[in-house]
Amino acid sequence: MLRRILVSLSSWLVLSSALCGAAFAAAPGVEIHHARSPATPPGSKVAAVYLEVTAVQPDRLLGASTPVAARVEIHTTSEVDGVMRMRPIESAQVTPDEPLKLEPGGMHLMLMELEEPLRMHAQFPLTLHFQHAGEVRVEVQVVAPGGGHAHH
Ligand SMILES: [Cu+2]
Numbered sequence: 001m002l003r004r005i006l007v008s009l010s011s012w013l014v015l016s017s018a019l020c021g022a023a024f025a026a027a028p029g030v031e032i033h034h035a036r037s038p039a040t041p042p043g044s045k046v047a048a049v050y051l052e053v054t055a056v057q058p059d060r061l062l063g064a065s066t067p068v069a070a071r072v073e074i075h076t077t078s079e080v081d082g083v084m085r086m087r088p089i090e091s092a093q094v095t096p097d098e099p100l101k102l103e104p105g106g107m108h109l110m111l112m113e114l115e116e117p118l119r120m121h122a123q124f125p126l127t128l129h130f131q132h133a134g135e136v137r138v139e140v141q142v143v144a145p146g147g148g149h150a151h152h
Contacts, residue, residue: 029056030094030133035140037111039120047118048075049109049126049140053100060131061092061100066140068124070113077106086110091131118142 035051047069053061064072075086084105092107094100102108109126118124122142127135 030054030059030130030136032128032136032138035126035138036143037118037124037140038145039142040114040117040145042117044117045112045114047111047114048104049111050102050104051109051138051140052102053094053128054096055094055099055133056096057132058093058095059133061094062129062131063091064109064126064128066111066124066126068115068118069111072126073110073112075108075110077108120144
């Protein structure tokens with residue numbers, strides 16, 4: 001009886017942390033907010049993911065992985081001669097004073113070689129790799145396309 005209560009309690013905790021998009025149990029010190037990805041048109045092989053990371057101690061985002069794409073890159077966006085260009089970077093710093101904001105027109109995660117288009121209102125798991133916090137799993141919500149970000 002007690003065992004059954006413990007099991008249902010722990011599955012409830014897992015469910016509730018997935019629902020609010022933050023991974024408290026898995027990653028002391030790091031919280032992920034607003035993980036989202038614009039829906040992609042048919043045939044698209046790339047997609048951007050935006051989110052915010054807050055940390056109670058300095059950490060470094062080293063990369064990410066997801067079952068919906070062959071690999072994930074960290075990109076920065078910069079304007080060169082009036083054209084927005086994206087460039088892969090190795091890692092991204094997050095400090096208690098300065099949350100890491102991955103947002104349209106700036107730094108973002110790029111899903112490469114998508115398995116299939118991302119449909120609006122769907123969601124998919126994404127595992128973020130941090131230098132200190134380790135692996136943090138979040139659910140990414142697929143939202144309306146757009147957001148001022150030109151893709152490759
Ligand atoms: Cu990109």
